Amino acid sequence: MPKRENISMSVIRRLPRYYRFLSELAEQETYRISSGELAKRMNLTASQVRQDFNCFGGFGQQGFGYNTVALKNEIEQILGLRSLRSAILIGVGNLGKAVANHIVFEARGFNLVGAFEKSQNLIGKPLKSLLVKDYNGLEAFCSERVIDVAILCIPEKEAETVSAQLYSLGIKCFWNFSHYDISCKYPDAIVENVHMGDSLMTLSYRIFENSEKNKNS
Amino acid sequence: MPKRENISMSVIRRLPRYYRFLSELAEQETYRISSGELAKRMNLTASQVRQDFNCFGGFGQQGFGYNTVALKNEIEQILGLRSLRSAILIGVGNLGKAVANHIVFEARGFNLVGAFEKSQNLIGKPLKSLLVKDYNGLEAFCSERVIDVAILCIPEKEAETVSAQLYSLGIKCFWNFSHYDISCKYPDAIVENVHMGDSLMTLSYRIFENSEKNKNS
DNA sequence: TAGATTGTTAATCGATTAACAATC
DNA sequence: TAGATTGTTAATCGATTAACAATC
Numbered sequence: 001m002p003k004r005e006n007i008s009m010s011v012i013r014r015l016p017r018y019y020r021f022l023s024e025l026a027e028q029e030t031y032r033i034s035s036g037e038l039a040k041r042m043n044l045t046a047s048q049v050r051q052d053f054n055c056f057g058g059f060g061q062q063g064f065g066y067n068t069v070a071l072k073n074e075i076e077q078i079l080g081l082r083s084l085r086s087a088i089l090i091g092v093g094n095l096g097k098a099v100a101n102h103i104v105f106e107a108r109g110f111n112l113v114g115a116f117e118k119s120q121n122l123i124g125k126p127l128k129s130l131l132v133k134d135y136n137g138l139e140a141f142c143s144e145r146v147i148d149v150a151i152l153c154i155p156e157k158e159a160e161t162v163s164a165q166l167y168s169l170g171i172k173c174f175w176n177f178s179h180y181d182i183s184c185k186y187p188d189a190i191v192e193n194v195h196m197g198d199s200l201m202t203l204s205y206r207i208f209e210n211s212e213k214n215k216n217s
Numbered sequence: 218m219p220k221r222e223n224i225s226m227s228v229i230r231r232l233p234r235y236y237r238f239l240s241e242l243a244e245q246e247t248y249r250i251s252s253g254e255l256a257k258r259m260n261l262t263a264s265q266v267r268q269d270f271n272c273f274g275g276f277g278q279q280g281f282g283y284n285t286v287a288l289k290n291e292i293e294q295i296l297g298l299r300s301l302r303s304a305i306l307i308g309v310g311n312l313g314k315a316v317a318n319h320i321v322f323e324a325r326g327f328n329l330v331g332a333f334e335k336s337q338n339l340i341g342k343p344l345k346s347l348l349v350k351d352y353n354g355l356e357a358f359c360s361e362r363v364i365d366v367a368i369l370c371i372p373e374k375e376a377e378t379v380s381a382q383l384y385s386l387g388i389k390c391f392w393n394f395s396h397y398d399i400s401c402k403y404p405d406a407i408v409e410n411v412h413m414g415d416s417l418m419t420l421s422y423r424i425f426e427n428s429e430k431n432k433n434s
Numbered sequence: 435t436a437g438a439t440t441g442t443t444a445a446t447c448g449a450t451t452a453a454c455a456a457t458c
Numbered sequence: 459t460a461g462a463t464t465g466t467t468a469a470t471c472g473a474t475t476a477a478c479a480a481t482c
Contacts, residue, residue: 062481108417175420181259190420192423275464
C-alpha cells in the first residue's frame with residue numbers, strides 16, 4: 001500500500017542502499033530488524049530510517065520491527081525493478097565496454113538491447129550477448145522498437161550532437177557518463193549523471209582539506 | 218584569499234561543475250561572467266552561485282561580475298588539484314581497466330602509480346604506462362612509498378578483506394566502486410563511492426514514477 | 435500486562451532563495 | 459554620476475532529528 005507521490009530525491013537516493021542491506025539480511029536469514037538496528041549498521045539515525053520507510057506506507061509492526069523480505073520487496077516495487085526497460089549503449093570504448101560487462105542490468109530494472117559505435121574497428125565485435133552495431137544504423141533500429149534509455153559513454157565533444165540526435169529519435173531518458181550537461185539543454189529529459197571525474201575531484205578536496213586540518217592542529 | 222573552513226558538502230559537490238563551465242568559458246575567451254548569466258547556463262539561481270563563491274572569499278567585482286580565469290584558478294586551488302596525490306588501482310577487470318584508461322588522473326589531482334590484481338592471467342599485462350602487478354606484492358610496494366588513495370574496482374565479496382588489508386597498510390582514503398560500505402566499518406576513512414548500480418536504480422525509479430504520472434493524467 | 439518499537443507530530447538544523455545596501 | 463552587479467543579511471523552504479503517544 002505505497003503512498004508514493006512526491007517522495008523526495010534524498011529519500012530515493014537512499015533506497016538502493018536500503019535495498020542492498022535488506023537483501024543481505026534476507027540472505028542471512030534474518031527476517032526481522034528494528035529501525036534502530038538497521039540505522040546502526042547503515043550509519044543513519046533510527047528516526048531517518050522510519051521517516052524514509054513511512055514515505056511509502058507503514059511496513060513495520062509496533063513492538064516488533066520490520067520484515068526484511070517484505071520491505072525489500074516493497075523497495076523493489078517502488079524502484080520499478082519489476083518491469084524491465086530497454087536500454088541502448090552509445091559508445092563502446094573502454095568505459096562503454098566496462099559498463100556493459102559490469103552492470104547486471106536485469107537486476108536494476110533494465111534490458112540492454114543494443115550497442116552502437118562510430119569507429120569502424122569496433123563495429124561487429126561481440127559485447128555480452130550483442131554484436132556492436134554501426135552508429136549510422138541507430139535511426140533504423142529505434143524506428144523498429146521502443147527504446148527507453150540511452151547510456152552515453154562517448155567523449156564530451158560528441159555528446160552535444162549525439163544527445164540531440166537521440167532526443168530527436170524520441171529518447172528522453174539518459175544514463176550519462178559524459179561530461180556534458182544534458183538537462184541544461186533539454187529540461188524535460190530524465191537524466192542520471194555518473195560523472196566519475198567530478199567524483200574524483202571531490203575526493204581530492206577532502207584529502208586536501210584533511211591534510212590542511214592536520215597541519216593546523 | 219580563501220575563507221575555507223566548513224564549506225558544506227553540497228557546495229563542494231557543485232565545485233567540479235563550476236570548474237568545468239568556467240574552464241569552457243575561459244577557453245572560449247570569455248573572461249567575464251555575471252552570477253545571473255552563469256546561473257542561467259547551469260540551471261541554478263544567481264543567489265546560489267554568489268553564495269557558493271562567497272564561501273571562499275569575494276572573487277567578484279561589484280557592477281562587473283566574475284573573472285572566469287581567476288575563479289577557475291581559485292576553484293582549482295580549493296579542490297586541491299595543484300598537488301598530485303598518489304593512487305593505486307586494486308582490481309584490473311573490465312571496470313578497473315576502464316577507470317584507469319578513461320580518467321585523466323593528473324587533471325583531477327592524482328597520479329596513478331600502481332595497479333594490482335589477483336588473477337594470474339592479468340598480471341604482467343600493460344595498463345597505460347604501468348604493468349599490472351601481483352596483488353601479493355602490495356605490502357612490499359606500499360612499504361616503499363606513501364600511497365594516498367586506493368581505487369577499489371573489485372567484486373563485492375572481496376571488498377571486505379581487501380579494504381581491511383589496505384587499511385592496515387595505512388591507506389585511509391578510498392575511491393570505491395564496489396558495493397561495500399567502507400565507512401560503516403572505518404568511520405575515520407575518507408570514502409568517495411561511485412555506485413553505478415545504485416545510480417541506475419534511481420534512474421529506474423524516475424522512469425517508473427514518470428510513467429505512473431502520465432498514466433494518471 | 436509490560437516491553438518494545440513503530441508511526442507521526444513537533445523541533446531543529448541546514449541549504450536555498452529573496453532582498454537590498456554597498457560599491458565598482 | 460548612473461547602471462550594474464556583487465556581498466551579505468534575512469526569509470523561506472526542506473530535510474533531519476527528537477519526542478512521544480499508539481499499539482503490537
